[in-house]
Amino acid sequence: MSRIGLFFASSTGNTRRIAKLIKKRYDDDTMAEALNVNKASAELVAGYTHLVFGTSTLGGGQLPGLSTDCMGGGWEEFLPQLKDVDFSGKTIALYGLGDQDKYPEEFVDAMGILYEFFTARGAKMVGAWPADDYDFIASKALVDGQFVGLVLDQENQKALSDARLDAWLKQISPDFGLPL
Template sequence: MAKVGIFFGTDTGATRKVAKTIATQLGDAADKPVNINKASVDDLLAYDVLILGSPTYGEGELPGMSAGHDNESWEEFLPTLAGADFSGKTVALYGLGDQEGYPGHFVDALGFLYDAFADAGANIVGMTSSAGYTFKKSKALLGDQFVGLALDEDNQKDLSEARLKDWLAAISPAWA
């Protein structure tokens, strides 16, 4: 069984909390979650299976310095992927967003992560239905599916636990 690496970007800690919940639910299958600002491309390449998480800030921004954060995050990390080969790696994505406050940019960061890792050759798993969400646009959509798990801790926190459980059950065969 492949060991799962969990990496996340965060400013407020909500995405880290989800990463810790994922690690707890996966038990021995996963290593301790790592903030992306403490990781290198080689750290990610050390895993065959990755779960990557990011919130979306403001008008569809990745977490990072230009979004007004104190620390680097996905915004600064993604350019370091240039030339990296993630062929043979399985990647699942989750993202946090606010569908009511930012209905035109709901979980856009998922779309940025998807593009970057798909371009690097990763096999992306874990797409989820957009049914049950109310938003106008999202860069994280392919057809009527999100490119990963979309969580809205601001408006649908009561649905997050079940969504996460179902998503983990759906993606875990990818590394079993």
């Protein structure tokens, strides 16, 4: 089994594409193949001590799921399956996709929802990301002036995504026991 689990939920495919870009940067011993949470199980997730979770934010700040027309479901359906999993001793990094121009009042809110869920279950969260260079009004993903994970805006700042992704992966590497 790989050392790091990589899971995502996506409605348009952007979050999946980012997961695949993350996976490309690591070998199979280090990171598992990216897996949509609608194909995952609580037991599979619980088997990893290091995890990367990705999400988009839909509509009025919602998680991807059946109520937001996410085919096959997403985090909305999967989180209840994880409610009894103890994440103590697990290290989790989050990445979130959002549109700061179209949804400035709930920018990457879904990532904030995941953060609250996993911290409430004892996870060590890593990968906080500066909120500078984004233009938005409000976000549930802000804690102490920083985002709780990597934020990518594929609609308005796509040209910045590769550099942001590389910098973030370098940042979380020590927390995951990886060389820089």
